[in-house]
Amino acid sequence: MSKVLIIIPTYNEIENITAIIDAVLQITDQYHVLIVDDGSPDGTGDQVKKLMSKYQGRLHLIERSGKLGLGTAYIAGFRWALDRDYEYVTEMDADFSHNPKKISELLQAVKPSGIGMSVGSRYVKGGGFVNWSKYRLFLSYGASIYTRLITGMSVRDATAGFVMYKREVLEKMNLDKVEFIGYAFQIEMKYYCHCLGYKIVEVPITFVDRELGTSKMNSSIIKEAVLGVIKMRMRDYS
Secondary structure (H helix, E strand, C coil), X not given: CCXXXXXXXXXXXXXXXXXXXXXXXXXXXXEEEEEEECCCCCCHHHHHHHHCCCCCCCEEEEECCCCCCHHHHHHHHHHHHHHCCCCEEEECCCXXXXXXXXXXXXXXXXXXXXXXXXXXXXXXXXXXXXXXXXXXXXHHHHHHHHHHHHHCCCCCCCCCCCEEEEHHHHHHCCHHHCCCCCHHHHHHHHHHHHHCCCEEEEEEXXXXXXXXXXXXCCHHHHHHHHHHHHHHHCCCCC
């Protein structure tokens, strides 16, 4: 059994899905991929099924009935991983905004004792952006500063979605307790890890905005994150 599971949620990612699966699974046989597809009408799920024979036993698929949210997709993936004894579980986007070659660095960073999560960070030395508008950069950077102030976490890129968890952290979390499903989900999972007493390590990455497909970012997701951080601070995650 592979030690590392990479969970990739998808909705209408037909332009990217074959390339991202190939890019991840050709790095090493130790990586497995789980696609959680929310009923993509463009045939993303069907394309994954076609690739499963090529990567027999290493490529897996959960098909859901519709757009149920990023957070619930990852929670479904976490439960799937825990049922199958993976030691490390990774969150990753399908659109190549997260470089698959950085998975190994996230893995090495999360291994030491006491560390529960490694984060591909845009806001530490060596990290950065490609093809981001000033407006998106302002929103992302502002959200991270705001989150640190409210939660007391030291994580500089609290909204990052390129994350690796140690299995024991997910085992200690009550996944039914995770409330948010959009942008705030990423913040909540880091805060939950922080509240459990684990350290979070940041690994510099260059975030590249998608070239194919459509961004899922919208104003309601930003609003959820802003209001959600306050709500998180008032909850007990211990």
